[in-house]
Amino acid sequence: MTTQPTRPWNNDRASAPRQGAARTPTQAILAVSQPCPAHPPARIEMIKNFTYTVSGQNQEFCATLGDGAEHTRVIFSAAENPETLVILEAEGAIAALKARFESPEALIENAIRKVSEQKLLDAALQTGEIQTGQL
Incomplete structure (x- = not known):
């Protein structure tokens, strides 16, 4: 038995x-x-390096999921310098929920696409000020 x-x-x-x-x-x-349904496991911190063209030159940058349990922020910096250049944040309830349930890889990929489309890295490097935007 x-x-x-x-x-x-x-x-x-x-x-x-x-x-x-x-x-x-x-x-x-x-x-x-x-797993406890009331306390889902914390998401993994993730950093992704990527190449972006600024003023005709390819430069290496990295995108990092922001600190905190919700990971509703993606922070961009140059690969060789940890100084923050751009911060994209999920603002509002719907954006925060989407960021929470989206995979970390997809969240970072979408953030890289937005930063590229809006030329936020260009603006940060030209002005020397941290640029902000929404995920």
Whole structure:
């Protein structure tokens, strides 16, 4: 007779371990490895390097997901210099939700596309001021 491991996420109280009862190693792993729907896992920080043409010269830049649990910001800087040049932020409820559920790769790709279309890196390098925009 094989026994099924106790799954703490089941509502079946008969199969749940008693309060204070020792868990088997399998039960402990199952209890730890199940994601909590109320607290989704934090998104991975990501940096993407890319080449952008400024004044006819190719230059290396990087785009980074901003700090915080929501990652609703993408920060741009030159690859060799950590000084911030452009910040794109998801403003408003709909934009913040879209940024939260979009994959980090897609979020950064869309931000790079917007920065290129709006020539924000050009403006930041010419004026010396941080440029801002919306995702």
